[in-house]
Amino acid sequence: MISETYKAMLGGKSVIRELSEFATARGKEIGYDNVFDYSLGNPSVPVPQAFNDKVIELLNTMSSMEVHGYSPSLGIPSVKEKIAASLNRRFGMNYAGKDIFMASGAAGALAHAFRLVTGPGDEILTFAPFFPEYHPYVDLTGARLKVVPANTADFQINFDAFVDMLTPSVHAVLINTPNNPSGAVYSEQTLTRLAAILTEKEEQFGHEIWLISDEPYREIVFDGKTAPYASRFYPRTLSCYSFSKSLSLPGERIGYLAVNPACGVSDMLVNMAGQISRGIGHNCPSSVIQLAVADTCDLTADLSVYETNMNILCDELTSLGFDIVRPGGTFYMFPKAPEADAVAFCRKALKYDLVLVPSDTFGVGGYFRIAYCINTQKVQRSLEAFRRMMHAEY
């Protein structure tokens, strides 16, 4: 019989999708260039030329059976080794190739991670504000996602609320740093304290608590800084990575799950991920894409536009009176709305052709998200719209 579970999901329309459809429709009226569409988190810079060059070289020089052949179910060994070496060099880790499982982007890595360390009924804690897709991602595994209220002072962790919610039913904690939608980068202090609490509670509960770290924005960090690498702080960490943002190729669906070998069971977990794949119909990312990222995993697209845009918007919006925690990375910021009802505020913004996402969908009221992965000229042109709105409406 047709599944009631998935049928029931058809009703729900995502706010972000509705806004993006508004932007497209409005674009047809006045030209998309005149719609300041800050709704979608899509990379807006080209892939590094070296990536395309590598794909073309592979197609022109390798035998068809090698370049288009089946990847082993855990990923191509040479690719996994290059990724492990890159992580070790950059973050002082001790990965071997066998600790890496190639996945279809971070979504694929998360699908494996949740199934590895939780079962039906188990709780996974995450922190507001959070990526709303975590709900279907987790719910459809049978586990339950619970959301710790935000620390709106700096969008680090609200530790008091966290400790209250960290009961024996919790088997995994899901973090996202640099964060969508706040742009916050968890500090070393935050990660140290998080790890200490997890370690203490593991002992108290008599069972493991796994840290699942979703880090597709790891390479988009401002002021010349580097995002502290979560796995370095806690051995039972499953790092879920996507090259979508760093290499600007979200459509190629390439990423990985990296299991910290210090957990002592990384071999088993990576092999179990291969078993999970059989049930969910994943049989590795594209071979040619795996081979090409292995060669370009230390590169990034020119990500500087995101920092440029952040600075322009942060300065102007602050001077217009917005209360903003300055993002440490990503291509998002999360200002406080000038009225308590963020939906009403974002509706008003549409009158000025500003497409902003109200914060309710991210698990916190009264804020809004700006996805500033658009070109800088358009960001600059949008400032006048923000000014007009603030003068007219508030």
Add this chain to the structure above:
Amino acid sequence: MISETYKAMLGGKSVIRELSEFATARGKEIGYDNVFDYSLGNPSVPVPQAFNDKVIELLNTMSSMEVHGYSPSLGIPSVKEKIAASLNRRFGMNYAGKDIFMASGAAGALAHAFRLVTGPGDEILTFAPFFPEYHPYVDLTGARLKVVPANTADFQINFDAFVDMLTPSVHAVLINTPNNPSGAVYSEQTLTRLAAILTEKEEQFGHEIWLISDEPYREIVFDGKTAPYASRFYPRTLSCYSFSKSLSLPGERIGYLAVNPACGVSDMLVNMAGQISRGIGHNCPSSVIQLAVADTCDLTADLSVYETNMNILCDELTSLGFDIVRPGGTFYMFPKAPEADAVAFCRKALKYDLVLVPSDTFGVGGYFRIAYCINTQKVQRSLEAFRRMMHAEY
């Protein structure tokens, strides 16, 4: 906690994998060219040059954001339209682009199909001999796979056994034509009778029974014939296709689910497939690979080598006394072993460096599978090994 479900799966080692490991090890001793490795169903002919040319053209001419950008969750509309048009032209169907869901190969399509029309505890019937991966594919959805005994006369359907097993608990029937491992192609007569039984039982049971058709070998059919297209015989058909074999690119993980619009709910099912993706971490196949197959979906690699190999082997093995149902397609054949214990027979074959797969893993005893997707010269050299074995052992 670490999942007991997936941990428990680690013990089981596939017979095919063990044989393939033997072949690799033996190859190191005597040269892989001297091991007649008939164990693995990997395409052995190159991708059509037009596919590689198209990828290179896309990379060189399209904007990075277009070619590497996110695909909509149901697939790129222009790609879906081209595939629908190709199926309509070739098989007299009435698909529109919206009836097609782009998937990561047939495994990805099947993962969506099972979840669309069955739930935990529902039964799915399939027919021996069958692809052994169907077990984890189905079991991990919570549904139950039951296997109808083989019709060894011609490897069409054993209808008596089928009707006995077709109880009200059955919500889907899974077929694979052309078939791995038998090479049988279901005739129009078989599909007509199957459809009539399903229609009758639907009425009797008062619920739908869906036909899930796994057809990665659809384009490998011998004697200039075409495989009858299952969906044309029964409206509630979900066709699961992979380009792995037709275009010889199993590593690119590209295929689709095609929902027969005559079922009346194809819109809903394709949209539900998009919801399923959120839970299993699938977010479309690679964009550049989608775009390239759209342009080459009417082509195939040069598949003639498979028919050449089949004829050589079929003639020689028949003359050596083997009982073989001549395959109508695929790159497999499934002769009867000259002793009841197929495992013992295949063990003997290893002494002659013939790597054959005993049939038990495919749900029937006393046969063996030959995967003749290797080069023709090697097939010819293997004949002497078959001769020596038969003279010495039987």
